[in-house]
Structures are given as C-alpha cells and as structure tokens.
Amino acid sequence: MKGIIMENQENNMSELDQLKAQYETLKQQFDQQEIVNDRLIKSATQTDVDFFAKYRKTALIAYPILAVLGFAYYAYLGQWAFAISFFLLLAVMIVVEMWLTRNTRRQVMENADLLTLSKNMQKLKTGYAIYTTLILIAGLMFVTAVTLNKIVSLRLYGPQIKEAIWSLGFAMVLMLGFAILAYRSFVGHCNNVLRQIDAMNSDHPVRNNRPFWCFLCAVTLLCTISGLLFYNAIDSVVYTRADNDLSSEGKLGIWEIYADTNVFEKDVALCMEQWQQGDSIVLMTGKSGMVTKDIEETTGLSCNEGKGQLVKLYALKETTSEGPVISSAVLDGKPIIKRIEHGPYRNRKPERLGVFVNMTPEASQLWLDFTQKAEESEAPCRAALCLDGMVYQEWAVVGAISTGAFFVTSIWTKDEVEAFCKRLIKQ
C-alpha cells in the first residue's frame, strides 16, 4: 500500500516537473513577444463595452424621454395628478436604475474574487427582482388609476369604454412585457456570469432561479389583482326587455324642444302659465343643476337671491297627431326601449353617471326619420327625453342617427340610476 502511494507521488512529481518545464518555455516564448501595441492601448482606454454601462446609458436616455413624453401627454389632457405621478415614478426609476447598475458594474468590473462576485451577483439578482416588482406595482396602480379615470370620463360615450379598456389593457401588457424584458436582460446577464462560475465550481453551487420565479409569481398576482380591478371597473348592469314583454308603466317620449329656460323652483308655476302658447306645445321641467357662470350671465339669475334651486323649463313640440317624436302612443303601444346598460361605479356618492340605452327596432326607425329630417332642415333641432312628465336628457341633433342608441347622463347616485333604469325599461 505504502509502495503504491510512493509510486503515485513520484508520478505526480514527474508530471508536475514536466508541467513546470513547459510553463517555463511558455514564459520565455511569450516574454519575447511585443504583444501590446499603442493602438491596442488606445482602443482599450477609449472603448466601453461593459454591459451594465450600456444598460445604464440606455436607461439614462430612455427614461427621461419617456418621463417628459408621459408628463406632456397627461398635462395636455389636463390630468396633472397623473402627469406629476408619472414623472415622479420615472424619476425614481432613473435614480434606482443608476444606482443599481453602477453598483453592479463596480461589482463585476472590479477586482472581486470569483466567489464574492457570484454572491454579489446573487444579491443583485434578488435586489433587481424586488425593484422590478415594486416598479411594476406602482406602474400597474398607475395604469389602473388612469383606466378608472378614463372610464369615468368616457361614460359619456358609452360604447367607447370597451375600446378604452382594450387600449389601456394593451398598454398594461406592454408595460409588463417591458418589465419582464428588462428583468430578463439584467438578470440574464447576472445568470450568465453565475452559470459560468457555477459550472466551474461545483463545491459552491450558486445558481438560484428563485428570484425569477418569485418575480413571475408577483407579476401573475399583480395581473390577477389588476384584472379583478378592471373587471369591477367595467362590470356594468344590463337590463334587456324580452321580445314578448309589452308591459308598460308610466309614460316615456322623445320630444322636439321648442324653447327652454332656467327659472327658480318657486316661479315654475307662474312661468308655465305665461309660457302656455297653444295646443301643440307641452311644458315640462327638468333638472337644472347648479347655477353656472353661463346661466348667471344669460339669465341674470343667481343662487344668492335665496329663491331655492333652479329648474329648467321646457316647451316641447307635439310634432305628430299621435304625440311626440317617439312614444309608445306613436308606436301603437309598443315599447320604445329594448336594452339599458349602466355602470360601472367608483363610489356611492353622487357623481356624473351615464346610462346607455338601445331602442327597439321600430323606435330606432322613427328616431332615424326624425334625425334625418333634422339634418336636412336648416334650423338646428333639439330633442328631449321625457319620463313621466320630467325631462331627463336633451340633445342637439346635428345628423342622422341610425344606431337607435342614446346616452342619458346626470349627477346621481347608483341607487338613483338603478331606480331610473328600472322605470325606463318598463316604458
């Protein structure tokens, strides 16, 4: 046994002696070479090929451009809160990216030993995963907030809500894509380094994909939460009248407006008396809302006079022998409304809410006829939606409308909207 060990040691020695001799030859050979030239030194001192330095430069150029564009876009839309938060979000991103890449670059480029380098890379990976997730949370919150805000403002244009959701959903997916790409490119580079070290140093396995899986889980969770938020945001209530349902409660009609004015609540009866001009004119009231500067200027009315709320008084034309422009009377008792959609809601406080209404095919045809005539006539034409003697909505008709759809908006609570819709669908 001892003999075998001795023999092995002798073999080792001769092998190593050979190696050393060969290495000495190598040293002599290479020492004789000039190897380094001026052009090479110049090239080295003037080139920066470092991945993190490049990444840093890209971030330094791209983020400020994005920040300015985003700020300008939201500022142009008058959404200052979004403009400022978008700008701040990107400013934070720039600072963090700069610090992170600078730190990484220092770790990679400088003289850390391999094991320390691998440990640092691992820490950086985890740090970057946490950072990207936090930025993603902020980004998703931002996109969600913008979307919700858009939905509220777009309620006025009913069918476009879905378009807005799609486009903003697309923006969100794009943002997620960017985040994943940025993460993969940064962490991918760390992984390359780690993989090399890991492959050569089996005693110290350092590869760890946990940060990426954590990141993916966080992204999935965020997407789910975000999706639920969107779902709630666009979750509207729909009423559809069955084809055989001809029941009717109350009176609904769309009338042509002859004249209108704002009066104080206590003066309504007096004004109605004065306004009574003949059989073809029907008087109805509607919500006037607050006294705006316009109303003050045109009517001389002011709420400071202590005469109560303003009411809008309408003189409506009875355009046909059977009644108004469209009503169940004109349609031989058939219902006017086929489908109603309302929502989504942000809160239970009164806010500007919209109700999207589809008429029955017969009513749609009548509405088209009326709007076509309005388009052809030289004088501008206005129409009002009246329910049980109250005007709920007025429109200026400027062209033919073939969709048979209209939008009713007002400042009301969710309960008020629901009550209105339930009444409307039964007309």
Add this chain to the structure above:
Amino acid sequence: MNNDKEHQFELLVRQHKRTIYTVCYMFSHDKAEIDDLFQEILIRLWNGFDHYEGRSTAQTWIYRVALNTAINQDKKERRRIETVPLTVDIDPYEADDPSTHQIRELYDRISRLDLIDRSLILLWLEGISYDEIGAIIGITPNNVGVRLMRIKEKLVKMSNNE
C-alpha cells in the same frame, strides 16, 4: 491628468503583458479568440484602473481581472468590439518548432481541466502563493491546497490514460 493615467496604465500592461497573454491563451481556442479576449481584458483593466487601490499586488489584481473576464466571457458581446490585432510573431496553436510544441502540450493538458482547475493550476505554475491564489479565486488557502492536489492527480490520470 488623463494622459498621465494612460501612461501609467500602459506601463502596467506592458509590464504584465505575458500574464494577460498566458490567461488568454489558456482560455481560448484560436488566435483570433486570443486577440478578442486580450482586448476585453485590457478594457476591463482600464475600467477598473481607477479603483485599483494597491491593496493587492498588481499581478494579483491583473490575474483576478483577467481570469474573471476569461471565465465570464460573453462572446456575443465581445464580437461587437472592433478587435485590434496583437503584435505577436508566433501562433501557439499552429507553429511547429520544438518550444511551441512544448507549449501546445501544456495547453492540451491544461485545457482538459475545467475552468476553475485551469485557473488554479495556472496560478500555481506562475508561482503565486496559496494565500494569493485563494484571494484571486475566492477560496481559503487550505482549500487551494486540497484542490491543487486533486488537480495534480487528475493530470496524472489523464497522462496515464493516453
């Protein structure tokens, strides 16, 4: 100021050109690859030159950066740099004189080892102490000794199998 730094850097590189070239040779497959790797090591040395505080010897620092670069090489990234050819008269992969033949034999033996073992044996052949090898690779001097012993055994086994 910058010219002075460049001058110092040039002196340092010229002084340790063989160290860098040896690392490049041991971690490359052909002459073009040596040129590329040499250039990348120079760039990394230049980038880290400001931070070299002299806590370790210049040779240790150069070895550390050179081995890190050789091991963590990103070939795709490196190809984007315009390579400046080295001023070398021999082709250690092709030339046929006896001394180059010996060098190639050394290369053949060492290149069969994995990357960390290749680094270790290279540092040992250079005559660097276990402490310094440990500092370059990031392992304890004792571990360096154990690993070197295993490497030597591996080399003997390889030699016996031939």
